[in-house]
Amino acid sequence: MLQTIAGFDRIGEENAFAVLARATELAQQGRDIINLGIGQPDFKTPGHIVEAAVKALRDGHHGYTPATGIAPLREAVSADLLKRHGAETDPGNVLIVPGGKVTMFMAILMFGEPGTDILYPDPGFPIYRSMIEFTGARPVPVPIREENDFAFSAEETLSLITGRTRLLILNSPANPTGGVTPRAEIEKLVRGLEHHPQVAVLSDEIYSQMTYDGMEHVSLLTFDSLRDRLILLDGWSKTYAMTGWRLGFAVWPDALIDKARKLAVNAWSCVNAPAQYAALAALTGPQTAVTEMVREFDDRRKVIVAGLNAIDGMSCRTPLGAFYAFPNIKNTGWKSKELASSLLEHAGVATIGGPDFGILGEGYIRLSYANSTGNIQKALGRIGEFLSRKSKS
Structure with missing residues (x-):
């Protein structure tokens, strides 16, 4: 039987990628999934950056x-x-x-x-x-x-x-x-x-x-x-x-x-x-795309915070950086990972349970607003509807 050194038994992982894999699997089955789990901008890399890589290849690098x-x-x-x-x-x-x-x-x-x-x-x-x-x-x-x-x-x-x-x-x-x-x-x-x-x-x-x-x-x-x-x-x-x-x-x-x-x-x-x-x-090169992305993230931030605070049992501080919201879900009656899993499986919304980020993450879930405003609004509606149907309070 193969044995590895003890350190490899201690190593963990980033559960956002497991959630991404499951969300992708459900989407391939024909489910309508909105992914607010992975921390990835939904914008394309600016064109001049892509062209620089293409030119480097053509120039023999x-x-x-x-x-x-x-x-x-x-x-x-x-x-x-x-x-x-x-x-x-x-x-x-x-x-x-x-x-x-x-x-x-x-x-x-x-x-x-x-x-x-x-x-x-x-x-x-x-x-x-x-x-x-x-x-x-x-x-x-x-x-x-x-x-x-x-x-x-x-x-x-x-x-x-x-x-x-x-x-x-x-x-x-x-x-x-x-x-x-x-x-x-x-x-x-x-x-x-x-x-x-x-x-x-x-x-x-x-x-x-x-x-x-x-x-x-x-x-x-x-x-x-x-x-x-x-x-x-x-x-x-x-x-x-x-x-x-x-x-x-x-x-x-x-x-x-x-x-x-x-x-x-x-x-x-x-x-x-x-x-x-x-x-x-x-x-x-030009930094216009960066400015525009951050401006768009700011608009989405306002939408997601307002929407989360309108859902019974949730409260959300306004994030001042990055592109994540970390709402408090303690008054919903749900445990964090259980809620995140249920939202994906039954509401078609991918989020990450707070304990995936540490012991003090219990009572919270993470949502990425690096997705379109339309998808964020749709996801918020699904989350609110799911919680109203499945209330554990």
């Missing part, structure tokens, strides 16, 4: 590239970070990777081992905890609370740091809640971290360009006191509707960039060459 990524792209990432955040970054510290998850994998692998703690947001992206457990480190949840508008609390986060803590994972704007942590709270956290120089920080800023109602995204790159232990995660998937291109980037501190490069060499050699030229076009 068919071979390996440096493991860290082509130089013009790393330079463009640095220029973009300077323009958006006012933070100077050496292109030599930039690593181009095949998707944002890769940076999580690498950072957690570097710092996680038995006898250590890694702090992560709960509710939060499920791969954080999955990878922490895989390494044998102890996952320590940082509570993300509804009463705090789903922003993290600097005081509570700092209180969880001990001598065992090796890595702190932060995410703002956040998945699954849409929470955005305000500048004052981030500054308070950074001041507190100055007393814990042994703790590295992974800042997941993949939704950095998706904020609403005048809310400011504050990048941790802008704090000099963290730069020697900060790993920044960002990419193209959400901002440019490029989820299937599998493109991300990370900024690593001097002490870690060569370790990250070696992991890249061992794991994937380099990122798809034509895709890197597409990413270059995305950063250096």
Whole structure:
């Protein structure tokens, strides 16, 4: 009988893909399914980006590239970070990777081992905890609370740091809640971290360009006191509707960039060459499509929040970032995963149960408003009708 090492028995997954698979299966059976489960823009990648990849293929960019990524792209990432955040970054510290998850994998692998703690947001992206457990480190949840508008609390986060803590994972704007942590709270956290120089920080800023109602995204790159232990995660998937291109980037501190490069060499050699030229076009070309997408997400956000708050038993805080709503369903009488499953099977609406994002996710479900306004309105009607027929109160 085959045996694997213990770590593989601990590894989890992202249930959004299981829900996507089931939703696809039901659709293939002829069911009318509205997918508000997967976190994927419903827009096409802007045309000039696609053409850049086609041109790269025609120009003969068919071979390996440096493991860290082509130089013009790393330079463009640095220029973009300077323009958006006012933070100077050496292109030599930039690593181009095949998707944002890769940076999580690498950072957690570097710092996680038995006898250590890694702090992560709960509710939060499920791969954080999955990878922490895989390494044998102890996952320590940082509570993300509804009463705090789903922003993290600097005081509570700092209180969880001990001598065992090796890595702190932060995410703002956040998945699954849409929470955005305000500048004052981030500054308070950074001041507190100055007393814990042994703790590295992974800042997941993949939704950095998706904020609403005048809310400011504050990048941790802008704090000099963290730069020697900060790993920044960002990419193209959400901002440019490029989820299937599998493109991300990370900024690593001097002490870690060569370790990250070696992991890249061992794991994937380099990122798809034509895709890197597409990413270059995305950063250096017109940003009109990004502005238009975010404006459309904002309109949909207002529709979904109003609709959820009109359903008996549900209440929904207004998300200030990303493209997710995380309504409180406790007064419906349903458990989260049971409701999410029933909505898919019996109402034709795919959502994700809150516990798929952590222990504190019970009592919530996640809906992505990266779908058309028409589909969102239709889904809301189905959810309300289903709950009125199947009331468990």
